[in-house]
Amino acid sequence: MIQTAVLGYGTVGSGVVKVIETNHDSIEKKAGVDLGVKYVLDLRDFPGDPVQKKIVHDFDVILSDPEIRIVVETMGGLEPAYTFTKKALEAGKSVCTSNKELVARHGTELLQTAREHNASYMFEASCGGGIPIIRPLRTCLCADVIDEITGILNGTTNYILTKMIEEGREFSDVLREAQQKGYAERNPEADVEGHDACRKIAILSSLAYGKRVDFTDVYTEGITKITPADIQYAKAMGRTIKLLAFSKKEGEQVTAMVAPYLVDKEDPLASVNGVFNAIFVHGNMLGDAMFYGQGAGKEATASAVVADVIEEAQVLGRSVMSSWDPEKLVLTDVSGTEKQFFVRAKGEASEAEKVFGPVKLVQAGLEGEYGFVTERMSEGAFLKKAGEFGAMISMLRLRDKSKAE
Amino acid sequence: MIQTAVLGYGTVGSGVVKVIETNHDSIEKKAGVDLGVKYVLDLRDFPGDPVQKKIVHDFDVILSDPEIRIVVETMGGLEPAYTFTKKALEAGKSVCTSNKELVARHGTELLQTAREHNASYMFEASCGGGIPIIRPLRTCLCADVIDEITGILNGTTNYILTKMIEEGREFSDVLREAQQKGYAERNPEADVEGHDACRKIAILSSLAYGKRVDFTDVYTEGITKITPADIQYAKAMGRTIKLLAFSKKEGEQVTAMVAPYLVDKEDPLASVNGVFNAIFVHGNMLGDAMFYGQGAGKEATASAVVADVIEEAQVLGRSVMSSWDPEKLVLTDVSGTEKQFFVRAKGEASEAEKVFGPVKLVQAGLEGEYGFVTERMSEGAFLKKAGEFGAMISMLRLRDKSKAE
Numbered sequence: 080m081i082q083t084a085v086l087g088y089g090t091v092g093s094g095v096v097k098v099i100e101t102n103h104d105s106i107e108k109k110a111g112v113d114l115g116v117k118y119v120l121d122l123r124d125f126p127g128d129p130v131q132k133k134i135v136h137d138f139d140v141i142l143s144d145p146e147i148r149i150v151v152e153t154m155g156g157l158e159p160a161y162t163f164t165k166k167a168l169e170a171g172k173s174v175c176t177s178n179k180e181l182v183a184r185h186g187t188e189l190l191q192t193a194r195e196h197n198a199s200y201m202f203e204a205s206c207g208g209g210i211p212i213i214r215p216l217r218t219c220l221c222a223d224v225i226d227e228i229t230g231i232l233n234g235t236t237n238y239i240l241t242k243m244i245e246e247g248r249e250f251s252d253v254l255r256e257a258q259q260k261g262y263a264e265r266n267p268e269a270d271v272e273g274h275d276a277c278r279k280i281a282i283l284s285s286l287a288y289g290k291r292v293d294f295t296d297v298y299t300e301g302i303t304k305i306t307p308a309d310i311q312y313a314k315a316m317g318r319t320i321k322l323l324a325f326s327k328k329e330g331e332q333v334t335a336m337v338a339p340y341l342v343d344k345e346d347p348l349a350s351v352n353g354v355f356n357a358i359f360v361h362g363n364m365l366g367d368a369m370f371y372g373q374g375a376g377k378e379a380t381a382s383a384v385v386a387d388v389i390e391e392a393q394v395l396g397r398s399v400m401s402s403w404d405p406e407k408l409v410l411t412d413v414s415g416t417e418k419q420f421f422v423r424a425k426g427e428a429s430e431a432e433k434v435f436g437p438v439k440l441v442q443a444g445l446e447g448e449y450g451f452v453t454e455r456m457s458e459g460a461f462l463k464k465a466g467e468f469g470a471m472i473s474m475l476r477l478r479d480k481s482k483a484e
Numbered sequence: 485m486i487q488t489a490v491l492g493y494g495t496v497g498s499g500v501v502k503v504i505e506t507n508h509d510s511i512e513k514k515a516g517v518d519l520g521v522k523y524v525l526d527l528r529d530f531p532g533d534p535v536q537k538k539i540v541h542d543f544d545v546i547l548s549d550p551e552i553r554i555v556v557e558t559m560g561g562l563e564p565a566y567t568f569t570k571k572a573l574e575a576g577k578s579v580c581t582s583n584k585e586l587v588a589r590h591g592t593e594l595l596q597t598a599r600e601h602n603a604s605y606m607f608e609a610s611c612g613g614g615i616p617i618i619r620p621l622r623t624c625l626c627a628d629v630i631d632e633i634t635g636i637l638n639g640t641t642n643y644i645l646t647k648m649i650e651e652g653r654e655f656s657d658v659l660r661e662a663q664q665k666g667y668a669e670r671n672p673e674a675d676v677e678g679h680d681a682c683r684k685i686a687i688l689s690s691l692a693y694g695k696r697v698d699f700t701d702v703y704t705e706g707i708t709k710i711t712p713a714d715i716q717y718a719k720a721m722g723r724t725i726k727l728l729a730f731s732k733k734e735g736e737q738v739t740a741m742v743a744p745y746l747v748d749k750e751d752p753l754a755s756v757n758g759v760f761n762a763i764f765v766h767g768n769m770l771g772d773a774m775f776y777g778q779g780a781g782k783e784a785t786a787s788a789v790v791a792d793v794i795e796e797a798q799v800l801g802r803s804v805m806s807s808w809d810p811e812k813l814v815l816t817d818v819s820g821t822e823k824q825f826f827v828r829a830k831g832e833a834s835e836a837e838k839v840f841g842p843v844k845l846v847q848a849g850l851e852g853e854y855g856f857v858t859e860r861m862s863e864g865a866f867l868k869k870a871g872e873f874g875a876m877i878s879m880l881r882l883r884d885k886s887k888a889e
Contacts, residue, residue, distance in 0.1 A: 098627050098769050108694060109806065110626045203624070209770045211624030218623070219608070219616030221515045222503050222790035289513065347776055350755040355772075364503050364787040365614045365777065367760075371752055372773035382769040385627035401514065 081392045084118040084141040086163055087154035088130060091177045091204070092119065094381025095151050096130060099388075106385075112392040114385075117147060138163050142170055149391050151384060152176040161185055168192045168200060173395075175387035177204035177380050183278035183294045186285070190402040199400045201387035206279040207232060209379030210372035212358050214386070216286050217401045223362030225287040229325035229478075232279040234354035234374040235263045235270040236302050236322045240339075241352045244319060247307050262354065272301035273322060273337040280324035283358070284335055286401060288328055290408035292335060298413045300338040309473060311443040312423065312450045313341055319349050323478065332411040340478045341421055348478075414459035418479065422465070423450045423472040434468040448472060486797045489523040489546040491568055492559035493535060496582045496609070497524065499786025500556050501535060504793075511790075517797040519790075522552060543568050547575055554796050556789060557581040566590055573597045573605060578800075580792035582609035582785050588683035588699045591690070595807040604805045606792035611684040612637060614784025615777035617763050619791070621691050622806045628767030630692040634730035634883075637684040639759040639779040640668045640675040641707050641727045645744075646757045649724060652712050667759065677706035678727060678742040685729035688763070689740055691806060693733060695813035697740060703818045705743040714878060716848040717828065717855045718746055724754050728883065737816040745883045746826055753883075819864035823884065827870070828855045828877040839873045853877060 083099070085092050099106075099114050107113050118141050119133045138159070141147055150167040152174055154160045160181050164174050169192060176182065181189075182202045193200040203213045207230065216225070231237050235257060242253045254271065257263035269275045281294035302322050313320050318341040326335035342349045347369050351357040356374025361367055373379035390399065421441070424431060428449045431438045441450035453461065465471050488504070490497045504511075504519050512518050523546050524538045543564070546552055555572040557579055559565045565586050569579050574597060581587065586594075587607045598605040608618045612635065621630070636642050640662060647658045659676065662668035674680045686699035707727050718725050723746040731740035747754045752774050756762040761779025766772055778784035795804065826846070829836060833854045836843045846855035858866065870876050 094769075102627060102629055102769065105629045106627060210773060211620045214624050215616045215620060218795060219619050219788070219791050221794050222507060222511060222787045224507055224510045345755070345757070347755055347760075350750070350752055352750070355752075362787060364499075364507065364783040364790075366781065366784050368615060368775075368777035370773075370775060373771045376771065378769040379771050382627045382767060383624070385769075386624050389626050390623060 080113045080115045081148055082115050082117040082146045083149045083151055083388060084120065084147045085116055085151045085153060086120045087152070088119050088121040088123070088125065089153065089155070090377045091380050091384065092151070092153035094377035095153060095384050098378065098381045098385045106389060110389045110393065112389055114388065114392060117144070142166055148172055148395055149388055150174045151388060152178055153384065154178065155180065157181060157184060164189055164200070165192060168196055168198050171196045171198050173199040173201070173391045175201045175384050175391060177202070177384050179205040179275070179278045179282065183281050186282065187291045187403065187405045190400060191405065193400065194398045194402065197396055197398055199391050199398050201391060201400050202282070203387045204380045204383035206282050207356050207358055207370070207372070208234070208374040208376060209383050210356055210358060210370050210374065211383065211386070212283065212370050213286060215370065216283070216360070220360065220362055220365060223365045225360060225362050226328045227325065227361040228280065228283050228287055228358065229323055229348065230276070230280060230283070230358040231321055231348060231351050231356050232276040232324045232358070232374065233270055233322060234356055235267065237351065237356065238262050238354045239271070240302060240305065240320055240322065243305065243307065244310050247310070249307060250303060250305055271303050273299040276322060276324040277337045280326055280335055280337060284326040284333070285403040288333055288408060290404040290406055292326070292408050292410070296410050297335045297337060302339050304473065305339055306473070308423065308445055309475060311445065312421065312441050315441050315443040316341065317344050318342055319344060320475065321348060333408055334411045334413055334416050336413050338476060341475050342478045343480060346478065346480065414462070415457055417455045417457050419455050419477040420453045420461050421450060421475045421477060422453070423448055424468070424470040425472060426470045430470060434464050452477065485518045485520045486553055487520050487522040487551045488554045488556055488793060489525065489552045490521055490556045490558060491525045492557070493524050493526040493528070493530065494558065494560070495782045496785050496789065497556070497558035499782035500558060500789050503783065503786045503790045511794060515794045515798065517794055519793065519797060522549070547571055553577055553800055554793055555579045556793060557583055558789065559583065560585065562586060562589060569594055569605070570597060573601055573603050576601045576603050578604040578606070578796045580606045580789055580796060582607070582789050584610040584680070584683045584687065588686050591687065592696045592808065592810045595805060596810065598805065599803045599807065602801055602803055604796050604803050606796060606805050607687070608792045609785045609788035611687050612761050612763055612775070612777070613639070613779040613781060614788050615761055615763060615775050615779065616788070616791070617688065617775050618691060620775065621688070621765070625765065625767055625770060628770045630765060630767050631733045632730065632766035633685065633688050633692055633763065634728055634753065635685060635688070635763040636726055636753060636756050636761050637681040637729045637763070637779065638675055638727060639761055640672065642756065642761065643667050643759045644676070645707060645710065645725055645727065648710065648712065649715050652715070654712060655708060655710055676708050678704040681727060681729035682742045685731055685740055685742060689731040689738070690808045693738055693813060695809040695811055697731070697813050697815070701815050702740045702742060707744050709878065710744055711878070713828065713850055714880060716850065717826065717846050720846050720848040721746065721857070722749050723747055724749060725880065726753060738813055739816045739818055739821050741818050743881060746880050747883045748885060751883065751885065819867070820862055822860045822862050824860050824882040825858045825866050826855060826880045826882060827858070828853055829873070829875040830877060831875045835875060839869050857882065
């Protein structure tokens, strides 16, 4: 039996214990590994729960037990997750995690530490919850040069936008309901301001392009300013609104961005609704591919963590996780990237063309305002014109059709 | 350098050579393998093409060259592909293929041969072209008990149905156009009668459930009887028509089927259009997941073949491919499976309820006929009632909503 220790018996940690116990026999049959959970580290006790006999409060028990070859870190946050992960890797124990904050912040260093100690640092569940994406990028798409990753990477914001679109409701109203249902945190900032999606696209981009993408460099906008009026215009254009996190590579230039986009109804990303997530990938040979599934949730996320544990159990003592160059990938400023923009404005529609050049008007039947779509122009040029224009109520970017279509 | 030989310089074979040559450096950087193509086996010569210097006409040249560790079989068909594959595996050379006929017919035996000679028989590209599905099933979803796979697994039929739906055209008319464009073969039977999708779902089901699923046991209907009138009713129901290939496991019972289904517009499979394919998977922990991409095409399929070649190159001398039990999985007869049915009928709408019990009428504005949807009932019960009814013009099955919704 290969023994593991789970750090943190919260949502994902308890899910990991459940997956390993429920599917133990199926895992042994399919993957040839007999997995056990020997310890669960938590500050709390769980009297009456079968997990209680595995609970330890001292990480050193785990660290000093040579039988523990794989540590599952599902504590979240930076500390003590970072210290525990570092110590486990230095002791030659592999670590599998769902902790996107830690991977985004210290992933480069922890991958390096793992390699130096013939261990692996694996984090399939850090991006897209249960959706297999990191392993496919590493193993299935390894014959390809990846030039685009675009994801709906945050379930909370996708749930909120879906509800706003389906029911015509205000952001704050839907957010409150999502908080009551437990789909949004009491402090929702990391989700609704796009920070969570930003960390995930930085991790995926580091893997895809082979150099460290610093999440603090990624231009990020959230969904807090989206209104039912914006949605009316989107519908009039045959589009929907999605919070997209993407990076694109052209030649040696990589741009990355998190922002709400107008997505064509025919785009496969448009039908990703509710708490579902999806990740679209374009490869130079593969063309378009998309991975769809539950971006969060106890069992789905735990399933992804345990897939890492199984791979690790099969190759113990070898470092299998791909890595990226620690040198920072300097992102190209988004101001140079071109796209079409949608603008809501006050006043006379004839004013728009004077500033923006040829535009296409959008009729959504709203009083005292109008909407239009510009031709393709750079972010920089758009912002300059928007400054001159003065009548803008709000703006949204348009996602291009995917390349293969 | 790890040397490979490609059998067959057709669409996929030439794609494999292109992928290995175009992305050689990226593959070496990402996967740490320096791949080369030493031989290309083809009956033809390609004077003037750089591939000519690699062309051999005699398979024994490849078989007897110890430098060749990996053979890529992209000939298609059963012979001589079977004989060459068997001989290569017996010589300890791994084989990577896109040949679904061969995998569906002799996969169980060839996997066994591979294992006996510490080689691998890999066939990512045999199902879903460029879509990563076999490796994800093997490695990413290995913590899950899979209980459903439903795929749009044939690009030709999906293209034809998409065109029929978008343009209101007849099957035969769109088929002719697809043949002219090269999207359908001159003899289109394997595609339009569902045989191709049937082979693919048999392969995927064997992997997912761990026992050999014989494709000849899978109940299969094609799309040749679909008419513009059926499509009008589908639209009236907020649904679309897709040729689905699926298998479901409940307890120890597995059913499998290929047939055109009415799919709800909100279902993620509904927006898979044109030559795209998608594979929906449900796991007991993961919930719903879907893999989407190009189900055919030279570079996309070749990209999947080369991903196999890379994995094989990383583990030379070990047999890594999962296998399944050679014992046949006896499929449960589809007549016991329950679903809702849509029926087009002549005569008086009041007749329907007399035979089928409570039904929901569907208005599509067609003269001299009406449509209705039954409650859930078994295939067997439906067929019995349909026999009594006598007024049926056509029927289609309804796909249930996915479980997580």
